[in-house]
Amino acid sequence: MKPGKAVRVCVIGDSQVGKTSLITAAATESFPDNPPPLLPATRLGADATPEGVPLIITDTSSRPEDKPALELACLNSDVIILAYDTGNPRTLNRITEVWVPELQRLGVKVPLLLVGCKSDLRPQDQNMQQVVVPVLAKCKEIESCLDCSAKNLIFVSEVFYYAVKAVVHPVAPLFDVHAHNGVGALRPLCIKALMRIFAMCDNDRDGTLNDAELNDFQVQCFSAPLQPEELAGVKKVVAQKMPQGVSNNGLTLPGFLFLHALFIERGRLETTWAVLRKFGYNNELQLSEEALGVISFQRSPDQVVELTREGVDFLEQRFAQFDKDGDGRLSPAEQDDMFACAPSRRGFLSRWAFTTAVDPRATLEHCLLLGHRGDPAPLFCISRPRRAERKSDAPGRTVFQGFAPRAGGVEPAATLIMREVGEGAAEDVLSRTGNAPGAPDLAEADAALFIFDCSNLNSLRTAMQLLHRTAAAAGDALPCVLLAAKDDLGMSPEVEAACAEACAELAMPMPLAMSLSGGDAARIPQQLLSILRSPDGAIPLTPSLKVCHI
Known part of the structure; x- marks a missing residue:
């Protein structure tokens, strides 16, 4: 939770169980002889608890006419105290019969504490655990x-x-108290987070x-090393309960997980949460905004975020770490089926280059999850604006984006880093309205690829219409490439003649030809990259551009 934010506590239960007296005693450190029927919201300062967090405590009435206020208080609370009278068993029974079902009906999903008030009236032959x-x-x-x-x-x-x-320090995200017939266990997300932390500390x-790694971990999380006898004591506790948790070299992963489960079972949740938060986790056990917000990826549409050499080196190190058999490929077994197929090293890095271009925060998140330590900023760079790149002899960007408006008769295909623009989105892009869901900004494109059916004249005409409109919308500065699909069927003479005429008029090269059955799928990306690296010859000489040249 945010620093300084007050915790909202709601106290509910039957009439006369001691709710108001409990709140008054907490606020004034005195017992009220004649408590009022209902207290207004009571605020306790940050010094009221060891956590240094202020509280706002809401007293409630169980009268039917006050039910709307009760429901609102429950819905706005961070935690709810279920109060009962220890001298009146009926009030405890109504916790399960009335109060918890009512919270379930409201959809309240906050921690619940069961508090027995008037403990001085509990029968001497009865203890809390029994009831x-x-x-x-x-x-x-x-x-x-x-x-109490x-x-x-x-x-x-x-x-x-x-x-x-x-x-x-909520328990629910970390531990399932009733996992195995009443025996608690760490939750899967908690295990995954602790596994990552263990791997990051296993230098x-x-x-x-x-011992050295354990001490480094201790200093990082708690700013103080463990004394030798304390280290020995930790390992002794683990070894007694879980022999496989300790080896001759130190604490194993099962032992590390066991230790945190033990902390939680003994009520020391703050210890495990301190570790998780030090390594960037929020209460949902996802990397926090603070961890992911360390880099600003702000850029103009014609710039792209790329991995630096340092970023690529980091991913290559992780690739090698998981490539157990050293065959240069990551099989599903080697990386828990990270991808549907086993990617090569080049494919692995290409996927991350693509992810970085379209969602750099996702790449940052995964680099942190893969164990990157220290400042992640050197892993990324933002390219220069496109016009500045084209005027410079210095090497430019290494990632290119192409938009592919689809003409009729052609099934969508994805090559290089291509973004297919569907018919509805194409209209949106060209009109620059930006209303279609997911419609990209044309300024993001390094080129536009127009795919047509080489056996269908109408498909070519549609592609050329899209090309003219796209070129105009992009200010006659966007490289455009024609791609003749289904080349295995052969280009009809009629289409070939029309295509040659259109390309000559626009001073464009003839279309690239693609036949999936002919093995062109691997060749086309290289041809596109070659065009993108020297794009001037692919900018169509439209009528409006000819006027500018006069």
């Missing part, structure tokens, strides 16, 4: 329970400490954290 275990078995949403006495000021502050803790990549 709450059946409730916890029925209501798995309840995260913790405790007794507002009259004797016993465990009053602890109630709200645990309420804050349930919000600041020598031997699958264990030795």
